[in-house]
Amino acid sequence: MLNLDTVGRLENNPVTVFGTGTARELVHIFRGASFVTGIPVNAVQDDFGSSDQAAFIQAGIPAVQLFASAHEDYHAPGDTADKIDTAGLVKVAAILKEASEYLANRIEPLTVTLSSVPISAESTEPKEKRKTSLGTVPDFSYQGEGVRIDNTLPGSPAQQAGLQQGDILIQLAGQPVSDLASYAAILRSLKAGEKIELKYRRDDAVVVAEVVLVER
Numbered sequence: 001m002l003n004l005d006t007v008g009r010l011e012n013n014p015v016t017v018f019g020t021g022t023a024r025e026l027v028h029i030f031r032g033a034s035f036v037t038g039i040p041v042n043a044v045q046d047d048f049g050s051s052d053q054a055a056f057i058q059a060g061i062p063a064v065q066l067f068a069s070a071h072e073d074y075h076a077p078g079d080t081a082d083k084i085d086t087a088g089l090v091k092v093a094a095i096l097k098e099a100s101e102y103l104a105n106r107i108e109p110l111t112v113t114l115s116s117v118p119i120s121a122e123s124t125e126p127k128e129k130r131k132t133s134l135g136t137v138p139d140f141s142y143q144g145e146g147v148r149i150d151n152t153l154p155g156s157p158a159q160q161a162g163l164q165q166g167d168i169l170i171q172l173a174g175q176p177v178s179d180l181a182s183y184a185a186i187l188r189s190l191k192a193g194e195k196i197e198l199k200y201r202r203d204d205a206v207v208v209a210e211v212v213l214v215e216r
Contacts, residue, residue, distance in 0.1 A: 001063035010088025014040035021045030023062035033098035
């Protein structure tokens with residue numbers, strides 16, 4: 001399954017492809033697409049369960065998400081049509097074309113690296129929506145431990161706490177932040193107006209700050 005989500009503002013970023021670890025061949029397919037087109041691709045093995053491909057992966061079907069970049073207008077009224085990077089969309093489409101044509105013409109099935117998990121009634125229930133925000137724009141290309149910050153929203157708790165581009169969140173409200181999925185899960189468990197402690201790494205130092213979460 002090939003999913004396009006948040007591809008409108010590529011600018012000078014590589015085309016990020018989440019979930020290339022769901023089948024053994026996918027990373028090579030997208031590296032090949034990059035070679036043929038000359039368009040840089042950032043192949044991320046993990047999928048963070050944040051878009052429509054998650055249900056396919058849960059059912060044991062290899063799936064990826066093509067992604068351009070995060071920005072401060074995400075899910076906000078400021079995300080207007082005039083800000084779309086049309087040249088970037090053409091690049092995303094070129095990568096999609098190469099990958100989809102290869103997959104359509106491939107005779108052998110992909111080597112699935114997932115275990116097929118039956119979807120239970122419980123798992124089909126919608127997740128509780130996150131109602132709180134720290135005001136961070138994550139670096140989605142980062143594959144290390146924690147969540148690396150790409151930007152902070154103006155006036156947000158993250159900006160007021162002094163978070164900067166390149167800082168890596170490692171703990172939130174006493175809970176370890178291992179990746180984007182855990183970060184989102186922690187925020188879902190918290191309420192707007194709560195005062196919490198966060199820890200992040202900047203260079204070789206660990207910094208502790210207190211913030212008050214706001215409504216998302």
